[in-house]
């Protein structure tokens with residue numbers, strides 16, 4: 001997510017033509033060249049437990065609040081065929097987007113402001129935890145005693161946070177909550193697996209994957225979303241991996257952030273809404289699911305099936321959005337409210353125009369901003385201009401929050417709405433297909449004026465690699481076009497730096 005506070009004055013007219021940007025080449029040591037096995041960092045002991053019910057008491061994550069999902073709704077049409085679709089132009093691969101209303105822990109004194117995130121700590125799927133434990137002969141109920149044995153400059157270093165939490169808890173807890181066992185296997189982990197494969201062919205292949213020479217095969221492996229469990233199944237001779245290396249070579253499991261899409265004034269006290277796109281795809285006939293989004297979707301669907309305190313189903317189908325809202329109580333969702341210092345509303349919303357660019361679920365924080373402005377604006381005072389550039393694939397299927405956005409326009413909270421549909425729009429003669437980047441260029445002179453004369457704040461939220469890069473290039477194009485000038489690479493860089501890019505997802 002980025003907040004471009006465009007305070008730069010436009011660059012002066014250049015004398016040179018743009019030069020190709022020189023790339024800095026960074027050479028990394030491959031895991032295969034490391035001294036192996038390295039000196040262990042940790043001492044890990046396992047103590048057998050008598051009780052068999054330890055795991056259930058460890059389903060909660062310590063040092064973390066637990067909240068509840070109190071309501072959810074699909075903002076897009078549910079489409080059974082989407083994950084198996086291979087056609088890039090097809091509308092069948094529209095993602096499922098779900099909004100959840102989240103209730104914070106009763107004891108949680110923290111509140112949020114528009115622009116803040118909700119961090120959700122999803123556990124690894126239990127079938128994966130169980131399979132890995134079985135394959136490595138680990139007993140999920142065994143209690144761990146983890147100690148740091150590395151000494152740096154005479155001082156014993158502290159355990160990393162994830163291992164601190166896992167200390168004195170069980171292996172089941174460690175694998176469920178603290179290690180990213182479903183994530184991308186690192187080269188060091190591949191080397192460790194290779195060194196512990198008794199079959200020479202398997203050893204050779206795994207060590208190759210961890211080497212510089214094996215880079216292409218490693219990238220292909222990642223592209224195919226091969227996980228630790230896949231490797232343990234495909235290379236059956238791997239055995240006896242010391243636990244102290246596993247906890248070192250598998251990254252900590254990290255929470256997933258979601259921008260809050262409500263105002264603290266618009267929802268019930270201690271409630272916030274977030275919206276997420278379910279990561280669910282098919283690669284080589286294998287279904288690949290995002291850890292957190294699938295966990296949340298499964299929880300929502302289970303709650304319907306189990307009818308857990310389901311109070312009300314409100315069937316309200318409007319504008320082709322499937323607005324079926326399910327009211328429910330799904331407890332024990334580990335979370336944290338993450339405040340942001342930079343992605344905030346301007347201090348003076350009467351004077352500072354806002355240019356918000358948020359395709360797809362990137363619109364979430366802007367719904368929060370606009371809801372907050374709607375609640376706080378004075379009837380007799382006019383807000384500075386507010387622009388929203390929203391984009392999605394199809395006007396009919398995934399124009400999320402359409403009702404809310406149109407109501408912001410009607411009541412004057414949003415002064416300009418610009419939409420971009422990349423695959424389908426209802427009226428393609430008046431609304432050609434395209435992306436938000438190109439729509440920015442259509443409003444070049446107005447945006448240039450807002451940036452240079454009115455000190456507008458530009459907010460970008462969404463895909464960092466594709467859209468955000470395109471949006472930044474579009475702003476450079478706008479400046480070049482409006483000043484009728486060329487820009488050198490140095491000037492482009494200065495211009496972008498002047499926009500104060502702070503954070504992107």
Ligand SMILES: Cc1cc2nc3c(=O)[nH]c(=O)nc-3n(C[C@H](O)[C@H](O)[C@H](O)COP(=O)(O)OP(=O)(O)OC[C@H]3O[C@@H](n4cnc5c(N)ncnc54)[C@H](O)[C@@H]3O)c2cc1C
Pocket residue numbers: 001117182183184185222223224225226227256257258259260274275276277279288289290291292293294361362364504505
């Ligand atoms: C500040 C911030 C705000 C955000 N706000 C939102 C928001 O409002 N809404 C929203 O939908 N998202 C948001 N995100 C993104 C969100 O945090 C998650 O990254 C996203 O939901 C995916 O999470 P997941 O656990 O479901 O998927 P993951 O399991 O994390 O998978 C994500 C990707 O990683 C790849 N991957 C996973 N495992 C492997 C493997 N073994 N090998 C190769 N590749 C692999 C997958 O292919 C997938 O494409 C935000 C992110 C940030 C940083």
